[in-house]
Amino acid sequence: MSLPCPTRTPLDALVDAVAEQGIGVFPDFFSTSLIAALRDDVHALPQHQLSPAGIGRDLAHQTNSRIRTDKTCWIDGHSRPQQDYLALMAEVQQQMNRQLFMGLQDYECHYAQYQGGDFYKKHLDAFRGRSNRRLTTVAYLNPEWRAQDGGELLVYEQQGKHPIQRVLPRAGTLVCFLSERFPHEVLPARRTRLSIAGWFRVDGPLG
Ligand SMILES: O=C(O)CCC(=O)C(=O)O
Numbered sequence: 001m002s003l004p005c006p007t008r009t010p011l012d013a014l015v016d017a018v019a020e021q022g023i024g025v026f027p028d029f030f031s032t033s034l035i036a037a038l039r040d041d042v043h044a045l046p047q048h049q050l051s052p053a054g055i056g057r058d059l060a061h062q063t064n065s066r067i068r069t070d071k072t073c074w075i076d077g078h079s080r081p082q083q084d085y086l087a088l089m090a091e092v093q094q095q096m097n098r099q100l101f102m103g104l105q106d107y108e109c110h111y112a113q114y115q116g117g118d119f120y121k122k123h124l125d126a127f128r129g130r131s132n133r134r135l136t137t138v139a140y141l142n143p144e145w146r147a148q149d150g151g152e153l154l155v156y157e158q159q160g161k162h163p164i165q166r167v168l169p170r171a172g173t174l175v176c177f178l179s180e181r182f183p184h185e186v187l188p189a190r191r192t193r194l195s196i197a198g199w200f201r202v203d204g205p206l207g
């Protein structure tokens with residue numbers, strides 16, 4: 001029997017979930033104040049900076065509104081909330097590397113805005129041997145999200161028909177999973193749905 005260890009932090013719980021299941025879902029990973037600041041940060045963006053999201057690798061980057069209809073804006077750390085978010089992800093990266101030897105070298109992330117009706121069909125974030133993305137993070141910024149608002153993230157096993165996780169995009173929740181392992185989709189949202197999707201990468205000839 002293993003007893004809970006009082007010195008394990010929320011970050012350690014995240015590392016354990018990735019080590020044991022390949023995926024972790026943490027409803028209160030982020031503080032209310034950071035989430036509120038990030039939400040204000042998105043709202044302060046000029047609308048033209050949110051552009052139709054693309055699919056595929058960088059060189060074959062294209063938009064395909066049959067697959068996804070959200071709008072995105074890359075996070076570059078130009079504001080305090082972005083810096084705070086990136087600092088937290090740097091800690092995640094450090095712990096994944098220390099405890100699981102994942103060799104993560106880099107993190108890229110963007111805001112994503114789904115308007116009512118927007119969706120992202122079932123996909124993998126990375127195909128084995130064809131991408132440098134190793135670990136996906138999704139952080140949600142939506143207070144008071146109800147089941148009837150839709151926009152659930154459904155996560156599947158490789159050949160699975162039934163989701164192993166259904167996640168409402170509620171403020172403060174972090175989802176983290178191995179990018180090559182879990183197909184997932186975003187069901188149509190019925191109101192504006194804000195998130196930050198991010199990927200830890202390894203260096204190499206691909207990507
Ligand atoms: O927003 C989500 O729940 C997931 C988004 C996603 O799958 C992606 O951007 O690759």
Ligand SMILES: [Fe+2]
Nearest residue numbers: 123124125184
């Ligand atoms: Fe994805």
